[in-house]
Amino acid sequence: MTISDIREVVRARAAQRRLQREALGAPAIPPARVASVVTAARRRLLGLHRRTAPPPVRVLEALFAQFDAHVLRAIVELDIPDELRGRTTVRELAGRIGCDPVALERLLRFAAARGMVSIDRRGRVGPSGVTVALRSDAPAPWRGWVRFGASEWFDAAWRRLGESTRPATPGAFELAHGVDFFAYTTSIDRAAGETFDQAMDAGATLQAIALARTLGWDQVSSVCDVGGGSGAALDTLLRYHPSLRTTLFDLPEVVGRTPFGAGADAGHRSAVGGSFFEEVPAGHDRYLLLAIVHDWSDAEVVTILSNVSAAMGPDGEAVVVETVMEDHPTDDFASASDLMMFVLAAGRERTEAHYREVFDNAGLQIRERQLLPTGATAFTLRRR
Numbered sequence: 185m186t187i188s189d190i191r192e193v194v195r196a197r198a199a200q201r202r203l204q205r206e207a208l209g210a211p212a213i214p215p216a217r218v219a220s221v222v223t224a225a226r227r228r229l230l231g232l233h234r235r236t237a238p239p240p241v242r243v244l245e246a247l248f249a250q251f252d253a254h255v256l257r258a259i260v261e262l263d264i265p266d267e268l269r270g271r272t273t274v275r276e277l278a279g280r281i282g283c284d285p286v287a288l289e290r291l292l293r294f295a296a297a298r299g300m301v302s303i304d305r306r307g308r309v310g311p312s313g314v315t316v317a318l319r320s321d322a323p324a325p326w327r328g329w330v331r332f333g334a335s336e337w338f339d340a341a342w343r344r345l346g347e348s349t350r351p352a353t354p355g356a357f358e359l360a361h362g363v364d365f366f367a368y369t370t371s372i373d374r375a376a377g378e379t380f381d382q383a384m385d386a387g388a389t390l391q392a393i394a395l396a397r398t399l400g401w402d403q404v405s406s407v408c409d410v411g412g413g414s415g416a417a418l419d420t421l422l423r424y425h426p427s428l429r430t431t432l433f434d435l436p437e438v439v440g441r442t443p444f445g446a447g448a449d450a451g452h453r454s455a456v457g458g459s460f461f462e463e464v465p466a467g468h469d470r471y472l473l474l475a476i477v478h479d480w481s482d483a484e485v486v487t488i489l490s491n492v493s494a495a496m497g498p499d500g501e502a503v504v505v506e507t508v509m510e511d512h513p514t515d516d517f518a519s520a521s522d523l524m525m526f527v528l529a530a531g532r533e534r535t536e537a538h539y540r541e542v543f544d545n546a547g548l549q550i551r552e553r554q555l556l557p558t559g560a561t562a563f564t565l566r567r568r
Contacts, residue, residue: 216557223559229513255295257334260327265318268301273309310325324389328382337361337376341527356527365528370437381441385416391474391505392420394556399503401425408433410460410492411476414442414455422452431456432466433557460488464495471495471502478506479531482542489546493567502548502565509533517559539563
């Protein structure tokens with residue numbers, strides 16, 4: 185990394201700090217250029233860190249990395265983010281949450297080293313940015329991702345990863361649980377489904393903030409969120425554009441868990457239960473598919489997008505938001521997410537060329553491609 189790279193990172197970080205909470209109370213998201221610079225710099229630094237370590241150390245570091253998930257889960261289970269609103273001693277905190285102070289101090293030392301909490305020179309523990317993001321009243325509920333990603337049922341699927349790579353073998357999740365991921369979370373384990381919804385809410389909220397700022401909305405009066413889960417993205421969009429008419433579309437079991445339920449209407453919000461493999465509610469100006477396409481195989485994606493295309497009016501459009509993979513292996517979110525899709529479902533992350541291929545097979549073409557501040561890409565699609 186050159187001196188100019190470091191200076192650019194410093195400037196980017198300063199810009200991020202200036203972009204603190206907005207008047208709407210939503211999480212601050214830096215401009216796409218800033219986010220891109222910071223992400224690239226972090227990737228270079230992490231690569232340098234790995235290359236300077238001998239292979240045995242790299243093996244141990246990879247194995248020890250799994251500790252982070254368990255520590256995050258413990259922090260959330262103990263409700264430390266909500267209790268830690270200011271600096272306090274470990275003993276005082278232990279008394280409030282019912283823990284042994286010596287055991288808690290060991291947990292918090294590791295957490296502080298990973299940036300999950302902070303510990304000052306006097307040994308007092310306080311919140312970090314991670315702690316704030318994990319509070320129950322955080323605008324984007326990131327503790328849902330912890331409960332999802334550190335759950336026993338999620339971990340059980342990862343333990344079947346190697347076995348699932350053999351020919352004519354079910355996926356890792358099905359090997360672990362006997363059914364596919366979506367059947368499990370919608371019909372088998374209701375608690376798992378609610379946890380998954382909470383995790384998706386966090387990402388959907390951030391993507392919706394980015395879309396509200398990045399896309400043009402003056403000519404859009406109605407929006408349908410296809411596979412929209414609990415409706416967090418639409419709720420966020422309504423905070424920015426309160427005149428929008430919005431429809432949440434997802435499986436009946438999922439929509440039934442929303443505050444307003446299938447078929448009900450609350451002002452500008454309505455919800456419809458159904459399957460996007462069969463049809464999609466017609467007549468909206470814009471259809472959103474936020475982290476939906478990566479859940480499915482190419483053939484299934486073509487079916488979904490073809491149904492969206494059939495529902496769109498002549499001037500309608502679909503906005504597909506996904507993380508685009510590089511053509512060569514890169515240590516980034518897209519690569520990690522691609523492997524997670526392999527473990528959990530039949531989907532995958534795709535390169536831009538691969539996305540263009542499936543869009544074309546569904547009779548859609550890219551009208552605009554925009555990098556979002558979240559690092560994802562928004563593909564605005566129209567009929568060919």
